[in-house]
Amino acid sequence: MIKVGVVGCGYWGPNLIRNFINLPGADVKSCADISENRLKHMKNLYPSIVTTTNYKDIVEDPEIDAIVVATPVSSHFEISHAALDAGKHVFAEKPLTRTVEEGLKLVTKAEEKKLTLMVGHTFVFTAAVNKIKELIESGELGEIYYISTSRVNLGIFQEDINVIWDLAPHDVSIMNYVLGSRPESVSAVGHSYIRPEIEDVAFVTMKYPGNKLANIHVSWLNPSKIRKTTVVGSKKMLVYDDVSSLEKIRIYDKGVTVQPHYDTFGEFQLSYRYGDISIPKLDDAEPLKIECQHFVDCIEQGITSRSSGVDGLDVLLVLDSADRSVRQNGAEVKIEYP
Ligand SMILES: NC(=O)c1ccc[n+]([C@@H]2O[C@H](COP(=O)([O-])OP(=O)(O)OC[C@H]3O[C@@H](n4cnc5c(N)ncnc54)[C@H](O)[C@@H]3O)[C@@H](O)[C@H]2O)c1
Known part of the structure; x- marks a missing residue:
C-alpha cells in the first residue's frame, strides 16, 4: 500500500485525492493547503484525512511514501525538492517547475536518490x-x-x-x-x-x-x-x-x-x-485514474514513467x-x- 500525501487542495488537488483514495494499491493519509477553508472542505469530504497548513509536516512524515504536488507552479520546485530530499517519490502537476534550471535540479535529485519523479501530463493517459x-x-x-x-x-x-x-x-x-x-x-x-x-x-x-x-x-x-x-x-x-x-x-x-x-x-x-x-x-476510463495508477505502478515496479521528470523537463x-x-x-x- 503506497501512502500518499497531497499538497494543494484548490481546484485540481481534490481530483487527485479522490483518485488516489479509490485505488486499491494506494491511500491518501494527509493533505496540506495554506487555506484553512480548503482543508475544512477536504475534512468534510474525507473525515479520516489528516490536514495541515504546513506541507513540511507531510514531507517529514515517515509513514508517507509519495507526495503529490498540486499547488500553483511557483511552489512546485520548493515542495518537490524537499520531498525528494526526504526520500519521497513525487508526482508534480504540470508544468513541472517555473524554470528549466529548477526542473533539471529535480530530475538530477530524483536520479541520485533513485526515486520516481512524475509530472502531471494528463493527456498522455487519455x-x-x-x-x-x-x-x-x-x-x-x-x-x-x-x-x-x-x-x-x-x-x-x-x-x-x-x-x-x-x-x-x-x-x-x-x-x-x-x-x-x-x-x-x-x-x-x-x-x-x-x-x-x-x-x-x-x-x-x-x-x-x-x-x-x-x-x-x-x-x-x-x-x-x-x-x-x-x-x-x-x-x-x-x-x-x-x-x-x-x-x-x-x-x-x-x-x-x-x-x-x-x-x-x-x-x-x-x-x-x-x-x-x-x-x-x-x-471512457477517467484519464486521471489511469495516471494515478501509473504513478503507483512506477513506484512499485521501478519503471520509468510515461510522463517522467525528463519528459517534464523537455516540455519546460x-x-x-x-x-x-x-x-x-x-x-x-x-x-x-x-
Ligand atoms: N493536469 C491537469 O489537467 C491540470 C488541470 C488543472 C490544474 N493543473 C495544475 O494543478 C496545479 C494547481 O492548479 P489549480 O487550478 O488547482 O490551482 P488552485 O489555485 O485552484 O489551487 C492551488 C491550491 O494550492 C494552495 N497552495 C498554494 N501554495 C501552497 C503551499 N505552499 N502549500 C500548500 N498549499 C498551497 C492554494 O491555497 C490553493 O488551494 C497547477 O500546477 C496546475 O497547472 C493540472
Missing part, C-alpha cells in the same frame, strides 16, 4: 491520445506532415504564469508523446491584451525532426472553449476534438497524391482523394524557448537539450 499514437506508429496515417492545435477559452487568467506556461504544456506533451521525438526549434508570438507583461494569447510554432511542423494556439481570450488537434499525414488525416463526448477522433481517408511521372510542368498533376470518415471507439525547455522567442518578436530559437 484513450484518444493513445489512439493517435497507435495510428501514427502503425503507419496508418502515413508520413506525418504537421500537427496543429487550439486550446482556447475565456479565462482563467493566471497570476504567476502566462498562457503558454498554463495551457501549452498539454499540447507539447501530447506532440512529444505521439511523435516520439522532441522539437528542434520554436518560434512564438504572443501578446498581453488584458494585463501587462503576462501574455494571454500566443501562437507557438515548433519544428520536429524529419520536417514535421507543429503549431499551438493558446488563449485565455476566446469566446468559446476549443480543444482541437489536427494531425495531417501523407495517407490519412485526423481531427481530435476533446470537447466532444462521443466522437473525439475522426479519421479522414483524405489526401493528395502527385502523379509519379511528368515531363513538363503542364503535365504536373495532383490527385485528391476523398474517402471515408471513421470514428474509432475509445475507452520548449516553454522557455517559446518565451524567449516572444521577447525576440518571434525569432526562431534552437532548443538545446541537456
Whole structure:
C-alpha cells in the first residue's frame, strides 16, 4: 500500500485525492493547503484525512511514501525538492517547475536518490491520445506532415504564469508523446491584451525532426472553449476534438497524391482523394485514474514513467524557448537539450 500525501487542495488537488483514495494499491493519509477553508472542505469530504497548513509536516512524515504536488507552479520546485530530499517519490502537476534550471535540479535529485519523479501530463493517459499514437506508429496515417492545435477559452487568467506556461504544456506533451521525438526549434508570438507583461494569447510554432511542423494556439481570450488537434499525414488525416463526448477522433481517408511521372510542368498533376470518415471507439476510463495508477505502478515496479521528470523537463525547455522567442518578436530559437 503506497501512502500518499497531497499538497494543494484548490481546484485540481481534490481530483487527485479522490483518485488516489479509490485505488486499491494506494491511500491518501494527509493533505496540506495554506487555506484553512480548503482543508475544512477536504475534512468534510474525507473525515479520516489528516490536514495541515504546513506541507513540511507531510514531507517529514515517515509513514508517507509519495507526495503529490498540486499547488500553483511557483511552489512546485520548493515542495518537490524537499520531498525528494526526504526520500519521497513525487508526482508534480504540470508544468513541472517555473524554470528549466529548477526542473533539471529535480530530475538530477530524483536520479541520485533513485526515486520516481512524475509530472502531471494528463493527456498522455487519455484513450484518444493513445489512439493517435497507435495510428501514427502503425503507419496508418502515413508520413506525418504537421500537427496543429487550439486550446482556447475565456479565462482563467493566471497570476504567476502566462498562457503558454498554463495551457501549452498539454499540447507539447501530447506532440512529444505521439511523435516520439522532441522539437528542434520554436518560434512564438504572443501578446498581453488584458494585463501587462503576462501574455494571454500566443501562437507557438515548433519544428520536429524529419520536417514535421507543429503549431499551438493558446488563449485565455476566446469566446468559446476549443480543444482541437489536427494531425495531417501523407495517407490519412485526423481531427481530435476533446470537447466532444462521443466522437473525439475522426479519421479522414483524405489526401493528395502527385502523379509519379511528368515531363513538363503542364503535365504536373495532383490527385485528391476523398474517402471515408471513421470514428474509432475509445475507452471512457477517467484519464486521471489511469495516471494515478501509473504513478503507483512506477513506484512499485521501478519503471520509468510515461510522463517522467525528463519528459517534464523537455516540455519546460520548449516553454522557455517559446518565451524567449516572444521577447525576440518571434525569432526562431534552437532548443538545446541537456
Ligand atoms: N493536469 C491537469 O489537467 C491540470 C488541470 C488543472 C490544474 N493543473 C495544475 O494543478 C496545479 C494547481 O492548479 P489549480 O487550478 O488547482 O490551482 P488552485 O489555485 O485552484 O489551487 C492551488 C491550491 O494550492 C494552495 N497552495 C498554494 N501554495 C501552497 C503551499 N505552499 N502549500 C500548500 N498549499 C498551497 C492554494 O491555497 C490553493 O488551494 C497547477 O500546477 C496546475 O497547472 C493540472
